Amino acid sequence: MTRPPTSAGGAVDVxxxxxxxxxxxxxxxxxxxxxxxxxPHEVTLKEASLWGxxxxxxxxLFGIGLTVFAGAEPGGEFFAGFITEKSLSVDNLFVFVLIMxxxxxxxxxxxxxxxxxxxxxxxLRGAFIAAGAAVVAAFSWVFFIFGxxxxxxxxxxxxxxxxxxxxxxxxxxxLRKVEKVLPTTDGYRDMKLVVxxxxxxxxxxxxxxxxxxxxxxxxxxLDSIPAIFGLTKEPYIVFTANAFALMxxxxxxxxxxxxxxxxxxxxxxxxxxxxxxxxxxxxxxLHGEGVHVPEIGIPLxxxxxxxxxxxxxxxxxxxxxxxxxxxxxxxxxxxxxASV
Numbered sequence: 214m215t216r217p218p219t220s221a222g223g224a225v226d227v228x229x230x231x232x233x234x235x236x237x238x239x240x241x242x243x244x245x246x247x248x249x250x251x252x253p254h255e256v257t258l259k260e261a262s263l264w265g266x267x268x269x270x271x272x273x274l275f276g277i278g279l280t281v282f283a284g285a286e287p288g289g290e291f292f293a294g295f296i297t298e299k300s301l302s303v304d305n306l307f308v309f310v311l312i313m314x315x316x317x318x319x320x321x322x323x324x325x326x327x328x329x330x331x332x333x334x335x336x337l338r339g340a341f342i343a344a345g346a347a348v349v350a351a352f353s354w355v356f357f358i359f360g361x362x363x364x365x366x367x368x369x370x371x372x373x374x375x376x377x378x379x380x381x382x383x384x385x386x387x388l389r390k391v392e393k394v395l396p397t398t399d400g401y402r403d404m405k406l407v408v409x410x411x412x413x414x415x416x417x418x419x420x421x422x423x424x425x426x427x428x429x430x431x432x433x434x435l436d437s438i439p440a441i442f443g444l445t446k447e448p449y450i451v452f453t454a455n456a457f458a459l460m461x462x463x464x465x466x467x468x469x470x471x472x473x474x475x476x477x478x479x480x481x482x483x484x485x486x487x488x489x490x491x492x493x494x495x496x497x498x499l500h501g502e503g504v505h506v507p508e509i510g511i512p513l514x515x516x517x518x519x520x521x522x523x524x525x526x527x528x529x530x531x532x533x534x535x536x537x538x539x540x541x542x543x544x545x546x547x548x549x550x551a552s553v
Contacts, residue, residue, distance in 0.1 A: 300486065330426025
């Protein structure tokens with residue numbers, strides 16, 4: 214049994230009190246969000262923008278505070294982890310759109326579904342992070358596995374991006390089990406999760422779709438959790454980066470829902486990020502075994518992540534605009550030919 218390779222950043226000494234305070238503050242913010250948005254309604258672009266700015270602003274303030282009190286490298290690790298988790302969560306939104314369509318969730322209920330689903334995902338991710346931190350602290354060779362998995366995931370993303378097949382939502386085993394075991398109503402009953410009808414207790418599609426969102430997000434954590442452990446070994450930074458990325462996910466869904474189809478090169482950008490972090494993990498594991506290999510620091514990691522996302526977004530929007538122009542010209546030609 215060997216110690217894992219040391220992180221590029223310094224260790225962050227987080228007391229139990231700091232952990233408890235962080236979790237309490239996050240729960241309080243969620244409670245405020247629930248209270249303000251307690252009435253079902255369709256989310257406007259303005260509302261999504263304001264809440265999105267609020268959550269990103271909180272993440273930035275937290276990162277600055279971490280930099281001030283813990284040092285530049287832990288702060289850099291948080292920002293690199295937050296941006297990585299945020300970018301990976303954008304890919305989740307494609308599946309969330311499919312889930313909302315499959316279960317025909319009314320627009321006024323979608324924000325509550327996402328909020329509860331994200332909370333469930335945060336709890337489950339917390340368990341993933343705790344388990345991952347325990348393994349990382351005990352075994353150095355796990356980084357070879359994490360690194361290889363991320364590189365394989367990057368390759369898989371590229372292959373999926375090159376495929377012409379339409380993506381469809383596939384129910385996971387837990388969701389299939391729930392639908393099979395629990396009797397369900399034939400439609401929504403406002404925001405109720407469980408109702409009693411004709412003397413029988415039934416669950417509503419609202420509960421099913423919340424489970425679908427929460428458990429599907431955990432499946433995405435299979436690559437995002439190893440990715441962030443490739444940027445920092447500190448469980449506190451891993452948890453807070455995930456928490457802030459997830460808590461703004463609901464607003465991101467409404468804010469860029471129409472933009473998702475325009476990010477045609479997103480999978481390629483994410484594959485570059487995951488592949489880069491996978492290589493970084495393997496290099497760190499080799500370094501921990503005494504092999505002299507280059508060390509990839511947080512400044513370089515953060516730079517690669519930001520530049521990759523910027524280039525991916527610009528190229529995607531240019532490609533979409535070009536395709537739309539070509540489609541418009543083709544339509545105009547077809548109209549002219551039809552009128553002749």
